[in-house]
Amino acid sequence: MIQAHDSVIVLMLGRLLIPLVQLFGLYVLFFGQYGPGGGFVGGVIFGASMILSILIFGPSASYSKVAKKVVHGDGLGLLIFAGVGGLCLIGGGEFLNYAALEIPGLEVASRRYVGIMLTQIGVAVDVAVTVISIVFSLSSNDEDSHA
């Protein structure tokens, strides 16, 4: 089992750095159109911040309760992705044709922008959940960790 770290320095720095890592992950996710980044890398960084909190504070600390809850949302990110694609199907175009999204007041280029952003958010959520669930499934010894 993973236990909380002994050294005060690590605990203090963890409390400072983990929100910064999460903020950086969100930045990489949303600014992926203008620089290297995008959904996958943003999700990995965000998931890595939760893994850091598990490693530093142990699985039973209050910081890590969020991580345990997050693991239950296994297919949510992919549902967002496929849901956006399905909305495009309902709107009349092919699957994932963002120009067919039914959003009033937006022109075609902005609709594609919104579609891409939503799918990247879906990918980031899914990757973060996957990375955390890999760590959980490797760290628990005998009991089943999650459904």
Place this chain on the structure above:
Amino acid sequence: MSHHLPALLFLLPFLTAISLPMVGLKHREWCRPMAIAAVSAMSVASIVNVVVIMDSGEIRYAFSGWAPPIGIEWVDDGLASVIMVTLSLLALISLINAGPTSSSALGQRIVPYYTLILLLIAAVTGIVFAGDLFNVFVFLEVAALSGYALVGVAGGKALVSAFRYLILGTLGASLYLLGVGYFYAATGTLNMADLAQRVPELMTSKAIVGGLIFMFLGLGIKMALMPLHGWLPDAYTHAPDAISPFLASLVTKVALIAWIRIMFWVVGAGAEIEHVPVLFLLVELGALAAVVGAFLALTQHEVKRMFAYGGISHIGLILIGVGIGNPTGFAGGVFYLINDAVMQAALFFLAGAAMYQYGVRTIEDLGRLRGQAPWMTGALIIMAMSMVGFPPTGGFFGKWYIILGALEAQNYLAVAAVIISTVLTLAYFIKLFERIFRDTQPSSGIIPVEAPLSMKVSIGVVSAAIILLGLFSDPIVGFLLDTALPSGL
């Protein structure tokens, strides 16, 4: 609406798969009905798809509205639609068969179990429809990853077999990706229709030849062609009895379909490497696989391992069929692929039912079936007739068309390989039946556990399907000859 059928056929199992983890948190008993409902809807949609294709020709579905060759497209033509009907119906029957042994033994893990099965079915759909080389890689890996995890569910020996399958399968996928990289570097496009125009005049370029060989090696590992089959016997034998039909009838067959697409629709049937036709290489390797696979099946003791080697020999027969290079041989090869998927599923259903009811694991244990389960023995007789190739089962007509095609092309090596493999298959099935009918040992003290209805129904349905495929072979092969032929034949 019918224009969206390819996407619909993929989305039905895929959306169900990704919503199962959240549904299964609260209601674990809804998983199995949801999975069966999704795959039944998919089977109905695939039959509608075949009717639509027969009426109005092929559907080319461009994702996101971007036109090919820049965009990604899915090709829904005659070959894809027929294979889709086969695979979705087989997936449905395998799901019905997978019920009894899994819900009791798995407990809490039943949600990921059904999620993985549905992801496997969705990924197989993606490979059948793919019109782009890289799409095939992605879906091949999704199907393979689900396969690795599902093989390992049984625990114990299955974990080591799953690990070996994982190492070899990932090596195969990396080789395939390398081949795709070579093709891209030489031509600048990944779309299959676009490549079909550029590759034939580039056949002397070292990049194309190297890429083709790497792709063949990669797909050969995935479809368990003879020298590259090392992972298959262990994986099929130690996998849970409910999962072996999925692996045997879905995963290896779609790797073969992907290779047929690349060979005939991208590279072209007349392609030559240094004046040696590529199809000649296919026929040689297929002949080797057919004969050696059937020979190795003779020497096995465990029932599932014998059926696994039988599957390897049939992959060789299908390659002989499509590699001959005339329409009869090609249609015979594809028809034999459909038959082989049904036969493999049937054999593994039977092995699972025999294991459940009588604890049958090796051939000596088959003696427990003597006189006690006439329905099981009758079904085994039908499956054996089809594997060997007696009329009126589907296996006979498949081999008949393959031999006809080989005689037309005057390829006597292929005819000899088919006949030798048939004789060897007959030999090992006689070995099986001798155990059942002439066993003189007294029956051991195994108390039979009555097989549940779903297993009996699934065995009955696939046995009927084997005979139906034989009776309706003429219209099916006619349909294949009309709509499913590549342009070079």
Place this chain on the structure above:
Amino acid sequence: MLELIEVWLHRPNFIAFVILFLWGFYIMVTHHNLVKKLIGMYIVQTSVIFFLVAISAKTGATVPILLSGTGPVQAATYTNPLPHVLTLTAIVVQIATLGVSLALVAAIYRKYGTLDEDEILKRLE
């Protein structure tokens, strides 16, 4: 023969790809420890991904991110973005494979207590 070697030496990234691929394959085949086999598999996959990035490079070109919004795009100043997309997908596949394989190795260790392949094969009998 000499000009062939000269042609090879002008393409150091492809030589690096070949060395990585063969080295990873050698590790996969020869080492007995299961985790080392996984490391070899990872190196083989990484070498193929490296090859994909290497075929997209152009001399004197920059990263394929648009420098400014106005004016026509000159294709020769940016490296080819399509293999980068293939690389991203291949990396995702690599991580997923690594996750599944590590879970399998953890389960094998819990069951057999050793990670040495010969030991495990002996205990399977």
